C-alpha cells in the first residue's frame with residue numbers, strides 16, 4: 001500500500017493527527033478525509049468517505065478511528081468490497097491482512113493509546129495478503145455480500 005486514506009469522528013481527531021504524521025514519516029502518502037475540528041459529528045459519513053475512496057481506487061487502504069473503532073468500521077463494512085477490521089492489538093491487525101486481505105484498519109481512541117495505535121498501524125501496513133487457501137473464504141464472503149449465499153434450513157452455507 002502506497003496511498004492511505006484516514007478519517008475519524010470528533011473523538012478520534014487527536015489520534016488521527018498523530019497517526020497521519022506517523023504514516024507520512026514511514027514514507028507513505030496519506031489523504032485526510034476529516035474531520036478537521038473536534039465539533040461533534042457522526043462517524044458513518046467518515047467511514048463511508050474512506051470506504052468509497054478505496055473502492056474507487058483513489059487510495060489503496062484506509063485507517064479509521066472513532067471512540068471504540070466499532071461504529072466507524074461497521075459503517076465502512078457496509079460498502080461493497082470493504083473488509084474493515086477493528087482491533088486493539090497488532091497481532092489481529094497483521095493476521096487480518098495476511099488471511100482476510102483487509103483494506104481498512106480501525107481502532108478506538110478511547111481504547112488504545114498512541115504508541116499502541118502506531119504498532120497496530122505498522123503491523124497492518126507491513127503485512128501482505130497470503131492468498132492460497134484464504135481466497136476461497138474471501139469469495140464466500142463476497143457471495144454473502146452480493147446475496148448469492150444463504151443458509152439452508154440446517155444452517156449450511158449454500159451458493
Ligand code: RB5
Nearest residue numbers: 011066067068070071072
Ligand atoms: C461517540 O460518542 C462514539 O459513539 C463513537 O466515537 C464510537 O465509539 C462509536 O462506535
